[in-house]
Amino acid sequence: MKTGNSCIIFSQKDQDNSQKLAQEVKHHEDNIKDLNSHVNSIDESIHHLQGELKGCHSSSMAVEEDDTIIFTNTEKQVTDQMRLLEETAAGVICELKDRHGSMLSTLKCTKDVVGIVASLGRVADDNLSRILAEYLGMSTMLAIVCKTLDGVQALEYYEDATIDKNVGLHGIAPTIGRILNGRFIVYCLQNLRPFSGEVLSGDSQKRLALMDPRLPNGKFPPGFLGFAVNMIHINDNHLSRATVDGRGLRETLFFTLFSRLQVYETRKDMIDAIPFIGDGAVSLDGGIIKCNGLFCLGDRYNFGIRFPITDGTPNPLKEAAEIEQKIKLMEWKKQMLFADIQREEALINNVKCVLKAKSDRYKKLINEEHSNKELMKNNSKTDSPRYSGSIFLHNSLSIYFFKL
Structure with missing residues (x-):
């Protein structure tokens, strides 16, 4: 017991x-x-930085080949190119901005306009600028972006199902010697379905926390550089204040345009990664997959309107050194x-x-x-x-x- x-x-x-x-x-x-x-x-942050590093190196090589033309696609040059398209809505907006500047915020038909798609984002590499512009197409690159539905409706008025050419953007175009013809696309940020996930913690550009494709061994597919939506550089004033509820252009406009479009270094890399591609992919050497099963073949189109390249006078070598330093610091943190x-x-x-x-x-x-x-x-x-x-x-x- x-x-x-x-x-x-x-x-x-x-x-x-x-x-x-x-x-x-x-x-x-x-x-x-x-x-x-x-x-x-x-690991994901290092991978994104390595993609940016490749862009810096390719830009640096372009400078070495011809140091008289560093970057031919600045924000001003893009705006000037759009101004030449006289009968387009984008051309009218750019001309109004050039002539009247701050007055656009007081005009009823333009006060709600954020800008033109092509002028709202910048990229680090000319090849990336060219392929993304080609992927979106001319009509989308020239699309007007408005904050609210009221702003969209203020651009164009109808009378008996016919456009009233005396008001809205049609009415203001003749005042600057323009005529607006044809259709044009307008994006309303208020009505776009925004990205529902989180943004990367501590990221100044507020990139979206998207799940990178992974091979069975846990590594990234060869040549994968990142998601197009996260490779667009956005001005600070559009990062979080583009909509009335505080959402930025990346979460709304650019996520609508690109969704989870993947960017690869070469066409071969892109084709090899098809099992991991859900919402399309592009490669820096001209490959385009619009969606599952839809391939764009043939010669590349010499697209005139592209996204501007970084800031006015960038220094690729300096940027590369800074990125390499960040990668070293992250590698140390990993250890x-x-x-x-x-x-x-x-x-x-x-x-x-x-x-x-x-x-x-x-x-x-x-x-x-x-x-x-x-x-x-x-x-x-x-x-x-x-x-x-x-x-x-x-x-x-x-x-x-x-x-x-």
Whole structure:
């Protein structure tokens, strides 16, 4: 009876200790999970930076080939090109902006206009600018972007299902010597379905937290440079204040235009990655996949209106050096995280060893308890005083060692 009570008391204490140790193991496993999540996040950031680095190097090579023309696609040049398209809505808007500037914010038909698609984003590489413009097409590149539905309706009025050419953008065009002909596209930010996920933490450009394609081994597909929506550089004033509810152009306009369009270095890289492409892809050497099963073949179109390239007078070599420094810092952070993971794994192994030792000891005591009971059961059938003394001595020793 005493032996059984001792075992119950011991097992309860041992179970309590084991539960605490099991909780400790879970705590360390959760730490490892968080650390691995940080490592994956850093890997993605490094990959995006490596894509930007390739863009800087290609831009630097262009400068070395012809140092008289560093960048031929500045924001002003893009605006000037659109102004030449005299009978387009984009041309009228650009001409009005050039002539009247700040007055556009007071005119009823233009006060809600954010800008033209081609002038609202910049990219780091001319090849990227060219392929994205070709992917979107001329009508989209020249599309007007308005904040609200009221702003869209103010651009054009109707009378008996016919456009009233005396008001709206049609009415103001003749005042600057223009005539507006044909259709034009207008994006209303208020009515676009925005990106529903998160933005990258600590990213000044507020890039979207999209899930990068991964091979079965966890690596990125060869040549994958990133998502087009995250490779557009946006002015600070449009990053978070483009809509009345505080959303930026990346979450609204550019996510609508590009969705999860992937960018690859070469056409071969893009074709090899088809199993991982969901919303289309482009390559810097001219490959275009619009969507699953739709390929754009043939000679590249010499597209006139493109996205401007970075800021006015960029320095690709300086930018490359800064990016390389960021990559080194992130690699160092990764090493620190790996060291933390190794420490957590060592702590888990130590706790598991203690748990195993406790488990082995408990099993041994249970077996001894069971053996004693069987021995007592068998010997109770014998009436001999000699056996009774042996049983008493065995039980006394069992209790003594059990207490130890």
